[in-house]
Amino acid sequence: MKITDRQKAVLKKIHDFIIINSYPPTARDVAEMMGFSSPKAATDHFTSLEKKGYIRKNSLARSIKLTDKAFGILKQGYSYFSFPAAAGHAALSYLPLIGNIAAGNPALAYENIDEYIPVPESFTGAYGADFALRVKGNSMIGDHILNGDMIMVKARSTAENGEIVVALINDEAVVKRFYKTENGIELVSSNPDYPPIRINIKDAGDSVKIIGRVVAVHRNI
Amino acid sequence: MKITDRQKAVLKKIHDFIIINSYPPTARDVAEMMGFSSPKAATDHFTSLEKKGYIRKNSLARSIKLTDKAFGILKQGYSYFSFPAAAGHAALSYLPLIGNIAAGNPALAYENIDEYIPVPESFTGAYGADFALRVKGNSMIGDHILNGDMIMVKARSTAENGEIVVALINDEAVVKRFYKTENGIELVSSNPDYPPIRINIKDAGDSVKIIGRVVAVHRNI
DNA sequence: AATATAACTATACATTTGTATAGCATATAG
DNA sequence: CTATATGCTATACAAATGTATAGTTATATT
Structure with a gap:
């Protein structure tokens, strides 16, 4: 209507x-x-x-x-080209850009927040996003996620088969594709140089933790 | 005090x-x-x-x-670009999202503007962007620009060698890498399925026109 | 040493504010 | 033609919120 x-x-x-x-x-x-x-x-x-x-x-x-x-x-009717935002309250989610995800968690502890990035809701899809990370390395280049890209992440502790997730392995944040296996889970890179990480869930303990699903990728050229 | x-x-x-x-x-x-x-x-x-x-x-x-x-x-302690926008201090531009670039031009005619998208300045790099487009097809997949991605474009009528540009070929907007040749220009896809488009500048007339340089890519997953 | 400022706890109260109930009139859609 | 949405008035109540009173402890300042 x-x-x-x-x-x-x-x-x-x-x-x-x-x-x-x-x-x-x-x-x-x-x-x-x-x-x-x-x-x-x-x-x-x-x-x-x-x-x-x-x-x-x-x-x-x-x-x-x-x-x-x-x-x-x-x-409407303002301009053909872009125009600056006036004082206003656009429905932007200000996503914390997480620097180092510290040991001991929570992953989103205040100390880890370097800065906030205003992100229009249309950039984060239907479910929104909770935080942003800058990608290090080219392990997901097959999925067109490159070193230096900023990814937006919906915080979740579980994942569906095949989803691209952010996981915490020994306190280091990694971006990988998530798969369930018989014994546990598999975190797969989309770059043949990086072998998949197989985790037997019984052995893993707290050393591996899914922290969210990647919902958007942004890259400056 | x-x-x-x-x-x-x-x-x-x-x-x-x-x-x-x-x-x-x-x-x-x-x-x-x-x-x-x-x-x-x-x-x-x-x-x-x-x-x-x-x-x-x-x-x-x-x-x-x-x-x-x-x-x-x-x-204090924030970089010029990363400082988050606050109410009334938003470092945002509203970019027109161009729908179909119609025949007859101008490419950015008001009628083509579907909507405005608030984009934080940090998303468009040092020079900013003037409009946004949604990518159709996978001709630039080698540069990790996919079908459905939104690209942000700085309007320009010329380009430097090797830049990724938006060009208008017979009133259709295409994304390609720009190269100068002896006789004219070459618009190269980064997908082997698409042959490069070579244009002898004398023949081209107004059928080919550079409309801008791609400064950012955004993708929802 | 006396005084002011800073940095709080604990409780209470008055105002602001969201929201509900009940109703009426008109326009629009199926 | 009927049902639904729109666009209001008038009143009331509960929750959210600003703010006051009364006090404690520590740190400057003069």
């Missing part, structure tokens, strides 16, 4: 409020801006806008975020 | 929260992040930070703003 003119007007007011104040409006703020006498009118619009994918929110105060789709609507 | 280490830690937590959530934290959010058992500990810090000019706030929920002074403090 398409966005209505009224919903678009509300969306624009939300956007403008964020631009001006640096924080999102409440239902009552929107009601006042739109001239509604009840916050319910605003929250009804929020529900519609969220259903149509233009905003996201939770039940906390001032938690509305605009999505990529919203910015697409709001910026 | 100078900012204390503890105040700086609180400031960083506020910053990180905004980065991650796109909306500012409450006193209780900060208390939890810092390990305080009372929101008063957090509001005391707010008062100090505001007095010293690092934040501004009002009495509404989630209304903390970071000042430029705060960003000055927080940026």
Whole structure:
């Protein structure tokens, strides 16, 4: 279903409020801006806008975020080429770019976070991503993942057959294809120079751990 | 009066929260992040930070703003490009995602723009990008650019030897490696199934046109 | 030595805010 | 023509949130 003119007007007011104040409006703020006498009118619009994918929110105060789709609507007619983002709250996930994954875990311990990278949701697929890593080495070149590429990872402790995963082997993060075997698991490179790593699950103990599935690859040329 | 280490830690937590959530934290959010058992500990810090000019706030929920002074403090230790965008300071560009490049041009006509994609500057390298395209076919698989990948392109009408470019051949956009030859140019695929396209520049007329250089590749898995 | 600032704990209260209930009128889709 | 979505008013309540009171300990500062 398409966005209505009224919903678009509300969306624009939300956007403008964020631009001006640096924080999102409440239902009552929107009601006042739109001239509604009840916050319910605003929250009804929020529900519609969220259903149509233009905003996201939770039940906390001032938690509305605009999505990529919203910015697409709001910026129409702007320019042929790219334009800078104004102050706003695009639905970006800020993924922590993990440096060294330290022994002892958790893998996402605060100390390991070098920086945060703003990543548009459309870049991480349906399930999103939880963190990013920079690839070291060319062991996955057969899957077109190269040294220096940035990968985005959905955190998970298990994997399906054939998925490309990030695993922790003796506290070192590696990218490999995951396969189940009779006795355990196999982590396979897509570069013939690197032999597959076979792990008998009984022997492995805590030395091998799946930490997530690769959902996106990004490379600067 | 100078900012204390503890105040700086609180400031960083506020910053990180905004980065991650796109909306500012409450006193209780900060208390939890810092390990305080009372929101008063957090509001005391707010008062100090505001007095010293690092934040501004009002009495509404989630209304903390970071000042430029705060960003000055927080940026220390971050590289120019990797510094994460915050609300109001997003280092993002909205790239038009070009759908079908229509006959008759211009290649970036407004009608061809399907949507805008927010792309962090760190994703497009030092020179940025002007538009994005989705790759059709596997002619560049040898360069690890696959069917369905999204490429980001810096608009240019010329290219250097060996660069990966987007060219318009008879109104169809193709991705190829660019080489100069004696008589004209050569557009080379990195897939042996596709022969190189040699163009004698005198014959070509307007049928071949370089429209830009590929600066980044993105793939969802 | 006295005083102010910093850095908190623990509890309480008032306001802000999300959200629900109940209803009405109009437009749109099947 | 009927059902559904849209677009509101009016009121109320519970949860989230800002902020105050009262106190403790440590560290500067004068």
